[in-house]
Amino acid sequence: MAKFQVNILGCGSATPTLRHQPSCQVIDFRDRLMMIDCGEGAQLQMRRMRLKFSRLNHIFISHLHGDHFLGLPGLLSTMALHDTGGSVTVHVLKEGADILRRIMDVFCRDTSFEIIYDIIRPERRVLLDEASFTVETFPLYHRVPAVGFIFREKPKLRHINGEMVRFYEVPVSKIQEIRSGHDFITADGRVIPNERLTTPAEPAVSYAYCSDTAFDKRVAEDVRGVDTIYHEATYLEDCAAKASSRGHSTAFQAGEIATLAGARRLILGHYSKRYEDLAPFVEEAARSFAGDIIAADEGMKIDLL
């Protein structure tokens, strides 16, 4: 049940090719699915990866370029067609909500499926605050307004030391409190420190999505302390000038951001179609980042825990 995975549905850029699909990821958080970006073909990738439409309740769109958006009308139409009275929330910039509403008015009439539009902006803000996780936005630095997302587990409960709990005769009603970190007070007023009754919880894990963006140290500041960072690496350093002029990053720069942010792991993606081989991306990022590096590829399920 403790699951926090990122599914790579697409990690190419600009246009779909036979090598890579355009941007799309699905976070699987304890069987709740949340999509980030939705390039053309995303719905078919959902089927290929056996991700259930019915479990998808949130879609986050980073910016309004076709390779991050144009799979959305088709995906939502299909969800509406399969509708069992559900709804989905699309978190998107205002202009994206406006055009999506118009498209759905033309292509998705006569359905009870509800699309909720949540207007986001390139700013630091907590978008979603659920029982076990939060989703936050932060600004990216692309040719058009762009938004990054952080998915953060809330602190987890500590593990009960069964032997000690029995020894101190802790009633069941107190267990949740103790798992949250409180000390236990016995019937005769003795304080039993929490550390004697529990062992530490697994660390709360977090994931940041940084695409599309130019290299910018403000991104590292905004994602500081995040466990795993997905950072676009549209180019290698041989195209650093092109990366900069187009508001994109190189693999080396993605590594720099991960280092500055103190991340444990870096996932690379959004590759330009000029590159066939992914190994050079990892090699280049390894020159600026000492942690784990994964070159995203379609079909990958990356465990974040």
Place this chain on the structure above:
Amino acid sequence: MAKFQVNILGCGSATPTLRHQPSCQVIDFRDRLMMIDCGEGAQLQMRRMRLKFSRLNHIFISHLHGDHFLGLPGLLSTMALHDTGGSVTVHVLKEGADILRRIMDVFCRDTSFEIIYDIIRPERRVLLDEASFTVETFPLYHRVPAVGFIFREKPKLRHINGEMVRFYEVPVSKIQEIRSGHDFITADGRVIPNERLTTPAEPAVSYAYCSDTAFDKRVAEDVRGVDTIYHEATYLEDCAAKASSRGHSTAFQAGEIATLAGARRLILGHYSKRYEDLAPFVEEAARSFAGDIIAADEGMKIDLL
């Protein structure tokens, strides 16, 4: 060089599945490409079938359902990105042109690629009249306004009988006229009948696209005399009631239309996702049509000559 082919890019219905792509065909007429309908993923199917974007100058959209339209924004964005100063004409119902313009305004700024919008209606009309072929529209009978298309080769030139042409000393300047069917008049005023100088041309071939539509005899009237008919067969006869209520046809009904129209060949497609196997479609249509029957499948190139 004499080429008149239909490429099947997608022949499923409603939503893309791992078995079938949504509707899309490309007519290859002597290396000029014309697309009919453009479901999501059409641009990727173009790449798979090695059809060149640069050769595509006309796109015809039959009606405004997502499975016939939603690949268009992505395809046009990609064509704009590859732009070498070209243009494409999209023949589409007015509401489709309106929404497409809006979408392209958001997702395809800053390009010199020109999209020409040609507003069509469900009516009999010659849309395109080119040197060697015409494209005509006619009404279909679906839940929403829908348009069928007929692609017609113009009559071809007769073949010169070289021996006779030399015998009668026909000057080169007269050859084109004679290939068109005229008699030849010798210097001394004798009339040489055309049949003595030429052999017949290959017959002019035609292709009609009838999707989506309910079974309606008016369709057969409008495509009477067409050589090859593509007619939707969303269902088999076991779902005839559903076909009728949703403005679709069965394979048996598609065969009836082909028979009424006097066609030589019938291509079936737009299969509901409830069917895996295509053989029953051909078997059923063969009960109402005695000509050639082809069950369309993705990747097929069907020679119309």
